[in-house]
Amino acid sequence: MNQTMQMRPLMRLGLLALLVPTLLVGCGGSKSKAETADTTGAKEETRRTPSPFEVDSAYSFLTHQVSLGARVPGTPAHSACASWIESKLREWGYKVTLQPFEGKDYHGKDISGTNIIATRHPEGSGERVLLMAHWDTRPVADQDPNPYAQSTPILGADDGASGVAVLLEIARQESLLGSERAIDFVFFDLEDGGQSGSDDSWCLGSTYWAKHPHTPGYKARYGILLDMVGAQGARFYWETLSREYARPILSALWSTAAQLGWGGYFVQANGGAMTDDHVPVIRHLGIPCVDMINFDPTRATGFGSHWHTTHDDMNIISIETLRAVGETVSTTIREEL
Secondary structure, eight states, rough: OOOOOEEEEEEESSSGSSSSOEEEEEEEEESSOOOOOOOOOOOOOOOOOOOOOOOHOOOOOOHHHTTTTOOOOOOOOHHHHHHHHHHHHHHTTTTEEEEEEEOOTTTEEEEEEEEEEEEEEETTTTTTTEEEEOOOOOOSSOOOSSGGGGGOOOOOOOIIIIIHHHHHHHHHHHHHHHHOEEEEEEOOOOOOOTTTTTGGGGGGHHHHHHHSSSSSOOOOSSEEEEEOBBTTOEEEEEEEEHHHOOOHHHHHHHHHHHTOOTTEEEEEOOOOOOSHHHHHHHHHHOOEEEEEEOOOOTTTSOTTTTSSTTTGGGGGGGGGHHHHHHHHHHHHHHTTT
């Protein structure tokens, strides 16, 4: 049976305490109440042509990750996935930095993690673009309706692999196009091993990177985080912190989605506030970030029914959802911002 997780209070997040108190929903939590939908600004959009994004390529990247098994930190599948991501990025000409760090796993034991940072045109300064996703998978299916399966690691086809797959395809396209854009892809580790009611047990990789960026004094114009972006029936609402700290980027992304014909996925209305990898980046580096996450406040938990269950496998993945997200992000960063 599903468990109701405790919310994470905004007042513990330093600069985020300046916000009007609102519900905070984590990747490891569900909502008790959703924000009131606000469709202000929703409008008809003119159709446009998307920037290059090959969804079959993204799908193959997703499939490969899942084929390795659950990428739980400390397992052979986790190590194999790290090596594979690194090799693909180096193959496309990126400067790759591996950032090891120490943390705790779901059971409170010491565990090593590795953030993977791929940089294009490192000489760029404050005009950089930051794209992010987490690549680890949850060690327990604690939301599975079958109590006997709740100690099983999840394959994380959506929760982990989908965001990585979209970013890898964007990285590949940037290389093929010979883009001069200064861009960083950061793949965070130890995101999904948290415990309910323990804020500090989530998003360990992004917290470490935000406090110890690969480049001292790191700056970027904006950041986009992809989390759970591949499921059938996905819906992406305006995440609260994204709206508060990165409204121009948020507006550009959702407007682009509508112009590309993906408005059914990108709902121009308020969703919830997430404890996710964008929070430490905003908090510690002051970079405006958008969290693009499948969270629909009209659902019972907000997340899809496969969330943190053994059903987060290839059967719930939609090529169309991957295409909608990939085209929206790639077109926005190349043509709008």
